[in-house]
Amino acid sequence: xxxxxxxxxxxxxxxxxxxxxxxxxxxxxxxxxxxxxxxxxxxxxxxxxxxxxxxxxxxxxxxxxxxxxxxxxxxxxxxxxxxxxxxxxxxxxxxxxxxxxxxxxxxxxxxxxxxxxxxxxxxxxxxxxxxxxxxxxxxxxxxxxxxxxxxxxxxxxxxxxxxxxxxxxxxxxxxxxx
Numbered sequence: 001x002x003x004x005x006x007x008x009x010x011x012x013x014x015x016x017x018x019x020x021x022x023x024x025x026x027x028x029x030x031x032x033x034x035x036x037x038x039x040x041x042x043x044x045x046x047x048x049x050x051x052x053x054x055x056x057x058x059x060x061x062x063x064x065x066x067x068x069x070x071x072x073x074x075x076x077x078x079x080x081x082x083x084x085x086x087x088x089x090x091x092x093x094x095x096x097x098x099x100x101x102x103x104x105x106x107x108x109x110x111x112x113x114x115x116x117x118x119x120x121x122x123x124x125x126x127x128x129x130x131x132x133x134x135x136x137x138x139x140x141x142x143x144x145x146x147x148x149x150x151x152x153x154x155x156x157x158x159x160x161x162x163x164x165x166x167x168x169x170x171x172x173x174x175x176x177x178x
Contacts, residue, residue, distance in 0.1 A: 089137065093149035100149040109135050112156035119161050132160030142167040 011021040047063050093100045114123050114135055123135035138157035141147030144167045157165070 089143075089149055092143050096143045096146070098143060098146060098148045101151065103151050103154075105135075105137055108137055108151065108154045109156050111151070114156060116158045116161055117155040118157050118165060121158070123156060123158055129159050132158060134159040136162045138162045138165065139169075141169045145169055 011018070011024065013025070047060065090100060109123075109125070114125050115121070116123055116135075117138065117140075124131065124133045125135065127134040129136060135156050136159045137154050138161075139147050139149070140153050140155055143149060147153050147169065
């Protein structure tokens, strides 16, 4: 590390981590945030954006609610609504850049007869996660390993079995000891 002669915010940005430089950086960040909040462009009340920044006033909450309601109505009208509980799988599939097809959790559960494909026992259809016997969707070839998010690659599994399996795929799932 190079020798730093000045202390405060500048010393911190140059690599010094002494108490004086940390305090200078902290004070600079607090002042920057205070000035940013004070600008008119940052804090327009009554928008969904200010709600996402943490403002929970009535106007911002109302704007956020209106936006969400409009968004879900448009998705439903387009014929491609996002099924509840599948948003996370869809997001992960998009991030992994793998193929997706629209289906619901219930379709997977009913196709498998609510039976865990890892241990072979019935899941509790009325149970909810985090209960270990709750039904969850398991990707046979995990999304992180290039598996697609489709009915052919999804099976029913107990929540506990699915957690134990992790992102292992193929024959590795036989190594799970329950």
